[in-house]
Amino acid sequence: MARPTPLSGFPELLPQARLVEQHVLDVLREVFELHGFSSIETRAVEPLSVLLRKGEIDKEVYGVRRLADTAADAGGAGERGDDLALHFDLTVPFARYVTENAGHLQFPFRRYQVQKVWRGERPQEGRYREFTQADIDVVDRGTLAVHHDADMARVMGEALARLPLPGVTLQVNNRRLVEGFYRGLGLEGDVLTGSIGATMRAVDKLDKVGARGVADLLAQAGLTQAQADGALGLAQVRAGAGDLVQAVRALGVTHELLDQGVEELLAVLTAVDDLPADRVAVVADLSVARGLDYYTGTVYETRMRGWESLGSICSGGRYDALADDGRDVYPGVGISLGVTRAITPLLQRGEVRASRPTPTAVVVAVADEARRREADRVAQQLRARGVPTEVSPTAAKFGRQIRFADRRGVPFVWFPQDDGSHEVKDIRSGEQVAADPASWLPPEADLRPSVVVGA
Amino acid sequence: MARPTPLSGFPELLPQARLVEQHVLDVLREVFELHGFSSIETRAVEPLSVLLRKGEIDKEVYGVRRLADTAADAGGAGERGDDLALHFDLTVPFARYVTENAGHLQFPFRRYQVQKVWRGERPQEGRYREFTQADIDVVDRGTLAVHHDADMARVMGEALARLPLPGVTLQVNNRRLVEGFYRGLGLEGDVLTGSIGATMRAVDKLDKVGARGVADLLAQAGLTQAQADGALGLAQVRAGAGDLVQAVRALGVTHELLDQGVEELLAVLTAVDDLPADRVAVVADLSVARGLDYYTGTVYETRMRGWESLGSICSGGRYDALADDGRDVYPGVGISLGVTRAITPLLQRGEVRASRPTPTAVVVAVADEARRREADRVAQQLRARGVPTEVSPTAAKFGRQIRFADRRGVPFVWFPQDDGSHEVKDIRSGEQVAADPASWLPPEADLRPSVVVGA
Secondary structure, three states: OOOOOOOOOOOOOOHHHHHHHHHHHHHHHHHHHHOOOEEOOOOOEEEHHHHHHHOOOHHHOEEEEEHHHHHHOOOOOOOOOOOEEEOOOOHHHHHHHHHHHHHHOOOOEEEEEEEEEEOOOOOEOOEOOEEEEEEEEEEOOOOOOOHHHHHHHHHHHHHHHHOOOOOEEEEEEEHHHHHHHHHHOOOOOOOOOHHHHHHHHHHOOHHHHHHHHHHHHHHHOOOOHHHHHHHHHHHOOEEOOOOHHHHHHOOOOOOHHHHHHHHHHHHHHHHOOOOOOOOEEEEEEOOOOOOOOOOOOEEEEEEEOOOHHHOOOEEEEEEEEEEEOOOOEEEEEEEEEEHHHHHHHHHHOOOEEEOOOOOOOEEEOOOOHHHHHHHHHHHHHHHHOOOOEEEOOOOOOHHHHHHHHHHOOOOEEEEEOOOOOEEEEEOOOOOEEEOOOOOOOOOHHHHOOOEEEOO | OOOOOOOOOOOOOOHHHHHHHHHHHHHHHHHHHHOOOEEOOOOOEEEHHHHHHHOOOHHHOEEEEEHHHHHHOOOOOOOOOOOEEEOOOOHHHHHHHHHHHHHHOOOOEEEEEEEEEEOOOOOEOOEOOEEEEEEEEEEOOOOOOOHHHHHHHHHHHHHHHHOOOOOEEEEEEEHHHHHHHHHHOOOOOOOOOHHHHHHHHHHOOHHHHHHHHHHHHHHHOOOOHHHHHHHHHHHOOEEOOOOHHHHHHOOOOOOHHHHHHHHHHHHHHHHOOOOOOOOEEEEEEOOOOOOOOOOOOEEEEEEEOOOHHHOOOEEEEEEEEEEEOOOOEEEEEEEEEEHHHHHHHHHHOOOEEEOOOOOOOEEEOOOOHHHHHHHHHHHHHHHHOOOOEEEOOOOOOHHHHHHHHHHOOOOEEEEEOOOOOEEEEEOOOOOEEEOOOOOOOOOHHHHOOOEEEOO
């Protein structure tokens, strides 16, 4: 068999990099569970009809079909008439899970979900075809209090602060604020239609086409100079809890919906003022739009300092109708961390790594194959106290067994002695001392691989 | 939107059942890492050409294709000419990973891999279309010492002993032993061809067609009565380390390959004699064949006591050529636990469950919305000491807030008092006591949900 080549957009990690990913996932789980989020997983596939309801990114969806069905029934429907496809996010499957299991869930329902998703995008740094997302959402039946919007920012902020990532800026906006502002300018329609929709679409391109490009688009949409200036002025507001109200008022626009949006946004900013700002700075960024429909209130984006070209690594918002089963409406608010997007570039550039590529802390040497059982018993004693231990795969010369450990970054080699005593060598210092397999422990720092930030 | 219906064969767990699955995965990871296995994950898709090399179960494979490609290019190849499909096990992807990354791995390489796999089988109890497997394998370049075969049984046996499952029987056989015995009987060919292949295929049907049915098949394959009796006699041997040699010798067949196989099998049985037999009984079962090719030495199957109808929940074996990159051959030995197969039926029948459906141990009550910040601060103090804590979503009457906790099985509700002091109520006993948010801890048993075995 020829050596296979990697598939572009489907990153796979070597064991040492995978240890970093595991650490990230452990921290996320720890923080999410401390805040009372329940873990769920949904199946990888959804009926195409569920996935494509929004009709937006169908060209990126991967369809899934049993080869047997394809062969027997080429071009036709699947065996049950419902074509399947891989999910492209965790929100649509979660909404489906909620309506399917509403009778068994307690509302408001807080869940976290860490799974792979698939999108047939053109691969580039930070963009993959298979990648892991970590989502938190809270969903209620009927109505969902606005304090949950602050809660999502606090929980994900706390997680981001503890992850081995560069500091981040969590940018928060509010769709009601923006829509209210536009109404105050005299624009009409809604987020999808009329001059409000056109303005949202134009401002959403600010990053790509710049202020002048947006101004041209707004003129084409029929906005007056004053309206265009107002919309652009709003998109340029960056503020904290202390100066948000003033910054918006200075633009001279008033509307009831604008006031409501400002109040909601202020509540989010105020509630998270205890996050460590050097790790997670939370700011109101009134240019953040998060696409053109779907979200109805708070929206979040997150950029890593020094890695802004990756785009937002952690995004979300409020949806007044996350799900709707025909009887009840389920509003929700949530935020999703692109785990693969955030850490893969850091791993590739060596900005973060594990201290060794294996969990093993000790290799027990084997003097000859007849004494392998003895080495096995020493290893079992060490493992019983939580020390990851391997027995040397060969009874080669001790020099080779030490090199076996050294190549893996394993710090200790254990030598059962002929007289029944034991010695352990720290192969970094060369120091070898007597040790008792029933009580010896390595230093805490050597017990498990650690995650090291910086080159 | 109409309420969606579950997809048959794609099980999804409610949060309380998911906690059991997480516990199982945690135990597996803990045991695997204690034995020095590195975690890897491979992408969900492989080129179809890689998956179908063995040509055995192609009708169960799920093909994957971007909808855009399907539309633009119906019936043709994918964008890069290589059709993709979802992996149906973790062994084929691991073999591909090893050849792709051989230059970056240290051999012998011990890895564990816990991921979902997909097979388009007809769903039934213990058979799913999407399910989680947990694999351990060790692979070397060139040759792989036989003591690793015992190691796999020991590691998985240790994990099985610690899982919340009924006791299991780990059945071990050796393909060399069987082939050697058949040669000793005068049969010819190999595992795939001639009278040896025909006999293996017939004996593999013992469970389904019984001894008489196998005897008929052997007669059709041209075996003499004595040869058929011998083959059936071997398949009926169940032995431990103490009586294996005698049980095989009693059949009166000799062959050099038989001796080698007996020796290898005995080494496995002897090495694991310290497993707790009530949890994991290890026996030589000379009927175990594990399909018809692929494995070349040791083979393993595992049955849960009282759940034999599920078939083997944990299987594997040795492959002298797990992978081959044209320059080197990579022998391996491994064993794979069907996590979903083992635990889903237990969950469905209530044989195992989590003590509560949420990680939350404490709900902090909110007297009125103006005091939510105060409740948030109490919650943060508790979380800082590792206590999963939620703040009540509403400032409803305390009776409703207590019911909110009770419906989730949360044991404690915390009440900030008007005078700045605090009280905490155990809502099971009703006892309410003064408590300090800076030091209070729940009893260890209440801190996290636990896993309960038995109805």
